[in-house]
Amino acid sequence: MTQLALVIDLNVxxxxxxxxxxxxxWNTSGWAGPMTDQRAYDEDPTGTFFxxxxxxxxxxxxxxETYHFPKSCLHCEDPPCVPVCPTxxxxxxxxxxxxxxxxxxxxGCKYCSWACPYGAREIDEKQRVMKxxxxxxxxxxxxxxxxxxxxxxxxxxxxxxxxxxxxVHDPNSVVSVAIREExxxxxxxxxxxxxxxxYLPRRKTRIQIHEDELVRADxxxxxxxxxxxxxxxxxxxxxxx
Amino acid sequence: MHPAFSVIFxxxxxxxxxxxxxxxxxxxxxSLANLLPVQSDHFYSLGSLAALxxxxxxxxxxIFHLGRPERAWRAxxxxxxxxxxxxxxVLPAAMGLIFFxxxxxxxGWTDPLFVISQTLPVDITLIIGALGTLxxxxxxxxxxxxxxxxxxxxxxxxxxxVANFLFLGVASGFMLAAAFSAYLGINLVAFYGTWAVIAxxxxxxxxxxxxxxxxxxxxxxxLKSAIGVHHSDLHQKAQGFMxxxxxxxxxxxxxxxxxxxxxxxxxxxxxxxxxVVLIVLAYVLESARLPMVAFAIQYLGLVLERYHFFTEAKxxxxxxxxSMA
Ligand code: SF4
Ligand code: SF4
Numbered sequence: 001m002t003q004l005a006l007v008i009d010l011n012v013x014x015x016x017x018x019x020x021x022x023x024x025x026w027n028t029s030g031w032a033g034p035m036t037d038q039r040a041y042d043e044d045p046t047g048t049f050f051x052x053x054x055x056x057x058x059x060x061x062x063x064x065e066t067y068h069f070p071k072s073c074l075h076c077e078d079p080p081c082v083p084v085c086p087t088x089x090x091x092x093x094x095x096x097x098x099x100x101x102x103x104x105x106x107x108g109c110k111y112c113s114w115a116c117p118y119g120a121r122e123i124d125e126k127q128r129v130m131k132x133x134x135x136x137x138x139x140x141x142x143x144x145x146x147x148x149x150x151x152x153x154x155x156x157x158x159x160x161x162x163x164x165x166x167x168v169h170d171p172n173s174v175v176s177v178a179i180r181e182e183x184x185x186x187x188x189x190x191x192x193x194x195x196x197x198x199y200l201p202r203r204k205t206r207i208q209i210h211e212d213e214l215v216r217a218d219x220x221x222x223x224x225x226x227x228x229x230x231x232x233x234x235x236x237x238x239x240x241x
Numbered sequence: 242m243h244p245a246f247s248v249i250f251x252x253x254x255x256x257x258x259x260x261x262x263x264x265x266x267x268x269x270x271x272s273l274a275n276l277l278p279v280q281s282d283h284f285y286s287l288g289s290l291a292a293l294x295x296x297x298x299x300x301x302x303x304i305f306h307l308g309r310p311e312r313a314w315r316a317x318x319x320x321x322x323x324x325x326x327x328x329x330x331v332l333p334a335a336m337g338l339i340f341f342x343x344x345x346x347x348x349g350w351t352d353p354l355f356v357i358s359q360t361l362p363v364d365i366t367l368i369i370g371a372l373g374t375l376x377x378x379x380x381x382x383x384x385x386x387x388x389x390x391x392x393x394x395x396x397x398x399x400x401x402x403v404a405n406f407l408f409l410g411v412a413s414g415f416m417l418a419a420a421f422s423a424y425l426g427i428n429l430v431a432f433y434g435t436w437a438v439i440a441x442x443x444x445x446x447x448x449x450x451x452x453x454x455x456x457x458x459x460x461x462x463x464l465k466s467a468i469g470v471h472h473s474d475l476h477q478k479a480q481g482f483m484x485x486x487x488x489x490x491x492x493x494x495x496x497x498x499x500x501x502x503x504x505x506x507x508x509x510x511x512x513x514x515x516x517v518v519l520i521v522l523a524y525v526l527e528s529a530r531l532p533m534v535a536f537a538i539q540y541l542g543l544v545l546e547r548y549h550f551f552t553e554a555k556x557x558x559x560x561x562x563x564s565m566a
Pocket of ligand 1: 075076079081082117118119121
């Protein structure tokens, strides 16, 4: 079975929000209707987004490490948000594992958002239905697009290539290789929701080089360092050396 | 969680309505066993009407919780997996049974259909009432399991939630039955009052335990697990927006500790202490007013109790919305 997912590389994400804006642009202009905002240009603006980039800091200044953390629906393999939905509006697609909301069935009871431990769902105050990341289902399943374009808008927009997209059930996909070889991990694994999206940790490649590995004390090619022959010819000791 | 008044009124109103119906049917069973004097059909039909009105009030309140109430019928489709869907089915079923229970009493269809062991005359209201009792208990279960089944919200994820909804609903219903009998001048105040006190005390035990439990546990996950960075000194600098979002509105109550403490003492007093004192006083003084006051105070206390119930719940998504630098 296919399970499409994102792998987000926290090692290279620079927190530019290009994925946030491209997500909003693509999904607000799509067939599923706009993602409405309230007071967009006034005090206290708010609105519906599928994707947010947060920032965290580890350590105490000046010894800090900054993490930009893109956050969207993780398309859990065992999604707790789906069985609680009373209308069947929330469902997980059989063919590719994407978790979706049918906006024509949703009654806006918000129960699914209570059941998601990641806070990945947001109600649309205007349409009064629940919304969340669709992995750009209308792009990735659109066979009229060239294959290179059949990716979520955020993945195409990311300038640092921090967002990888593919099938985590195919061991040879780019995402599976990244998870396996770069230490990919899921969020809040304690709950057993098995998020399909994974994150790649900070990683720095450093090698330890000691001084004596650069300068060899006993370099045999350094002829001039050989002890000179004793005057008066070799002795038995010299042969042993 | 942010306390939603629609849900607070839904759960407290239907709880009292279910409890009232259980009180009526208990009364009928007792008089069948000759433990209580037989009441007029008028008493049962009027009581059922009151119970039905409370359930309808709850239903109306719940509509304000939905974004798209015009599609609410769809909510009956996923009863296999969703407790919310089950509630949506059981609530109208209970309402229908209570309606017919009251109607048959009103029409006086109480001639026995058959007699069991020559001592137990079974009429149609007895059968409908038994089904209604079943539906009522199922409804308590469904309503409570909506919260108790959310395993990420530890404050709710406990059998105590079911016990609280049941005992507190039954308590307020029997309290209302006592008030109702006092109003009609029927000599059942002591009977209903006693059961109301018993249910209130049981509720005090389970709610007390859940309050105690909820002050002293820690969430299974922390920020380290939430973002997967295992550093001992981790803090949030930005949430991805400056003006708030659904995540900051729906899952935070935004109330001070002092306010919540006041709510807590308020509901402990109004649900468990005052009604018991008042109903005992009513018995001693043979007052007709005091049972009504007792019910009114307990109901208002239950509104506070439900409010507190929501603020007790700490959602793990809040880990992602701790600060905005
Ligand atoms: S991240 Fe939340 S909304 Fe997305 S599938 Fe998992 S539980 Fe459901
Ligand atoms: S808000 Fe919509 S999708 Fe979510 S549980 Fe309710 S009906 Fe289902």
